[in-house]
Amino acid sequence: MAVELYVENSFLKECQANIVSMDGRFVSFNQTIFYPGGGGQPCDKGLMQQEGQAYKVVNIRKENGEIVHELDRPLQSRSSPVIMKIDWPWRFRNMRYHTLLHVIAGYIYQHYKALATSSHIEKEYARIELAFPADVIETVPFEQLDQSLKNVLAQPHDVHTTIISRKEEEKKEGAIKTVINLLPQQLHKIRIVQIDNIDEQACGGTHVKNTKDIGDFSIIKIQNKGPKKKRIKVKLID
Structure with missing residues (x-):
């Protein structure tokens, strides 16, 4: 289960995370700053960076206790960490x-x-x-x-x-x-x-x-x- 960093610090705008599972464009990490939505509040928006490439976060949802991040395309590497960046104005x-x-x-x-x-x-x-x-x-x-x-x-x-x-x-x-x-x-x-x-x-x-x-x-x-x-x-x- 991912560490939900937004729970402790809603003002955290960026973090590094490691991939736990990946199915095409759908990825789970060991920790995340992206809120998956709930209680009437929309999910976060933002970007992920890996090996010089930027990936748009299309959607985030909580599924069977895991936070699943849907990206605009699959990540290039399963082993390399990503840098998560929140769309802060949103x-x-x-x-x-x-x-x-x-x-x-x-x-x-x-x-x-x-x-x-x-x-x-x-x-x-x-x-x-x-x-x-x-x-x-x-x-x-x-x-x-x-x-x-x-x-x-x-x-x-x-x-x-x-x-x-x-x-x-x-x-x-x-x-x-x-x-x-x-x-x-x-x-x-x-x-x-x-x-x-x-x-x-x-x-x-x-x-x-x-x-x-x-x-x-x-x-x-x-x-x-x-x-x-x-x-x-x-x-x-x-």
Whole structure:
């Protein structure tokens, strides 16, 4: 199983890796900086270099516990190491969006006990679906949500990641316990992403180190997705 370097350091842009298996354009390595996607966050993009040749990373996926990198053509050598290089603007954009979605989920849960049911980062925006208690949804001032979130993020909040045991995390109350109960039982070690005073979630994706790195944003649409559900679409402003 490859060492997932992005789990410990989302800001690592380059590394060397050795080939573990190769089937044409599909390659697995002993370690990788490429996030394979998941939880609504797209997979990384980038390049690999080997013996003076550059190969585009077309797709990355996790398959039977292994991270498989699909390249634009087969590597020339099975024995030579590669240099992995992340498409940093793409990675950093997704890190900003992913952290912002956590902020929205945390804020909504703190104030209205609504749970995030899904989220996805699209090409031009990101969206999150939230399920509200029946007796609360009609009282939520959605027209003020954009400014309320910006008020929260006017002050910087550090983002921390830790790996803890499932038993330890199941003792917690609130939204995090609900999420943990949905994870596969065979998963004994869980990565927790915590945003100071805002959110705490089980998450395997990449994030910024501080909410100040999210930058400016705007809620572009709030849609009804049922009697107790809302979809919020948000766009980063560069």
